Amino acid sequence: MRAFIIVFSVILFFSCKEEKIQSVTMQDDVSFLASDSLNGRQTGTEGELAAAAYIEKRLKAIGLQPKGVAASYTQTFSFKPSSNPHEQAEYTNETLEGMITGTNVIGYLDNNAEHTVVIGAHYDHLGTGGEGSLYREEGDAIHNGADDNASGVAIMLQLAERLRQLPAPKNNYLFIAFSGEEMGLLGSNYFVKNPTVDAKKINYMINLDMVGRLNEEKTLAAYGVGTSPIFKQTLFANNTFDLNIAENDSGIGPSDHTSFYLADIPVLFFFTGQHSDYHKPTDDTEKLNFDGMETITSYIESIVKDLDGAGKLAFRKTKNESEEVPAFKVALGVVPDYLFTGEGMRIDGISEDKPAQKAGLQKGDVVIKLGDKETKDMMSYMKALATFEEGQTIEVTVNRSGEIITFEVTF
Missing domain, CATH: 3.40.630.10 (Zn peptidases)
Known part of the structure; x- marks a missing residue:
């Protein structure tokens, strides 16, 4: 009814x-x-x-x-x-x-x-x-x-x-x-x-x-x-x-x-x-x-x-990026900003009681380095994150409104 x-x-x-x-x-x-x-x-x-x-x-x-x-x-x-x-x-x-x-x-x-x-x-x-x-x-x-x-x-x-x-x-x-x-x-x-x-x-x-x-x-x-x-x-x-x-x-x-x-x-x-x-x-x-x-x-x-006037479009296969995503043993506890077009990985959200929040990272921070590995984009960020182990402590470098800040993060 x-x-x-x-x-x-x-x-x-x-x-x-x-x-x-x-x-x-x-x-x-x-x-x-x-x-x-x-x-x-x-x-x-x-x-x-x-x-x-x-x-x-x-x-x-x-x-x-x-x-x-x-x-x-x-x-x-x-x-x-x-x-x-x-x-x-x-x-x-x-x-x-x-x-x-x-x-x-x-x-x-x-x-x-x-x-x-x-x-x-x-x-x-x-x-x-x-x-x-x-x-x-x-x-x-x-x-x-x-x-x-x-x-x-x-x-x-x-x-x-x-x-x-x-x-x-x-x-x-x-x-x-x-x-x-x-x-x-x-x-x-x-x-x-x-x-x-x-x-x-x-x-x-x-x-x-x-x-x-x-x-x-x-x-x-x-x-x-x-x-x-x-x-x-x-x-x-x-x-x-x-x-x-x-x-x-x-x-x-x-x-x-x-x-x-x-x-x-x-x-x-x-x-x-x-x-x-x-x-x-x-x-x-x-x-x-x-x-x-x-x-x-x-x-x-x-x-x-x-x-509309271009006729039948040619099709082209593309690289499937989802197949390249590495396996992670740890998580930083952030939500990436998938729309960010600048250099680095911008944080769009922080999970409660996770390594990023405990270390002091904030929404809007742009991660530019994990340990000694530069993170120029989303893929390089994920590849870098996949190299760390649980219990490991690293330095995370971010750009916060133009200021370069380094935090100590423990996974």
């Missing part, structure tokens, strides 16, 4: 706004998707189905064609979650105890073109917690996931509205709201294996995940830059928005673009960085930077328009 009430509210919302679809803002989209009434949008739940119904109504109102299964806007997939966190869930057509059904929502802008561009964002989240939650207090709490990833869905819908107005487009555009991302990229993986368009005609894929918190430095991470030779020059040629682009070549990462990259499709993944509310109940609508989201939307729109 609760799901029916939620879906009915969605339908009523759109019946009132159908003639004024352009007035539906990104804040409207996030506010609905990240509301308590959806109970955290966990895959297969009533809340996720209500979110799917909302997204479907939005795609329909924008004027996109259904491109799911059997002339619908949806593509469902069933799976039984793995009890082993190191093993991926397996899809199944059987009726099994504990089986979950996820729902991808898919809209199509058919321009009668030879190739299709996929623009996607996952819409599922953690429900009231579970294994992926970083919430450490007693009891369950709704994880609304405003940044993760109502923000990505909102930008995707905004791009659908804008690309609908393209004059003489040379690509088709497929918009997909993925389910099951938090459980292991399940929705995107299923789509790639069961595409509703000709997979050989997919030109490239853009993935939007956690794009709601553009910081004061206006740093936007762009991953997958190396997956097509044209990407880098296109990204920087269209940066008329004073963005600080933190580029990364790799097509592999913890989000849905990975599924497409592994199918030899060029990918771009946009991300505004982790924060203290990540995978916690405090990831709420009021904490998003909607002006920043508008900037990001305009930037991506500019990139897509530029690439």
Whole structure:
């Protein structure tokens, strides 16, 4: 009954706004998707189905064609979650105890073109917690996931509205709201294996995940830059928005673009960085930077328009940096700033009662040396950290607002 009430509210919302679809803002989209009434949008739940119904109504109102299964806007997939966190869930057509059904929502802008561009964002989240939650207090709490990833869905819908107005487009555009991302990229993986368009005609894929918190430095991470030779020059040629682009070549990462990259499709993944509310109940609508989201939307729109006349993009394999990450025997107890583009490893957070906090390191410190090993970037930091043993004491050198300070840290 609760799901029916939620879906009915969605339908009523759109019946009132159908003639004024352009007035539906990104804040409207996030506010609905990240509301308590959806109970955290966990895959297969009533809340996720209500979110799917909302997204479907939005795609329909924008004027996109259904491109799911059997002339619908949806593509469902069933799976039984793995009890082993190191093993991926397996899809199944059987009726099994504990089986979950996820729902991808898919809209199509058919321009009668030879190739299709996929623009996607996952819409599922953690429900009231579970294994992926970083919430450490007693009891369950709704994880609304405003940044993760109502923000990505909102930008995707905004791009659908804008690309609908393209004059003489040379690509088709497929918009997909993925389910099951938090459980292991399940929705995107299923789509790639069961595409509703000709997979050989997919030109490239853009993935939007956690794009709601553009910081004061206006740093936007762009991953997958190396997956097509044209990407880098296109990204920087269209940066008329004073963005600080933190580029990364790799097509592999913890989000849905990975599924497409592994199918030899060029990918771009946009991300505004982790924060203290990540995978916690405090990831709420009021904490998003909607002006920043508008900037990001305009930037991506500019990139897509530029690439529209580029023909079929060449695909290029990239180095999988995740395979190079060394094994650690110790931990400093910090959260790295993945958006930092300067020299060193900037600290974005400090864990309680860990070596870094005990030694006096602070958020914002830039680690430039561990022991006698220079740390010019994230990878050199990780390689240096992997050489130390538990109980060992070293000197950690940081740049703190221009002052070089050395701390004694014991692991």
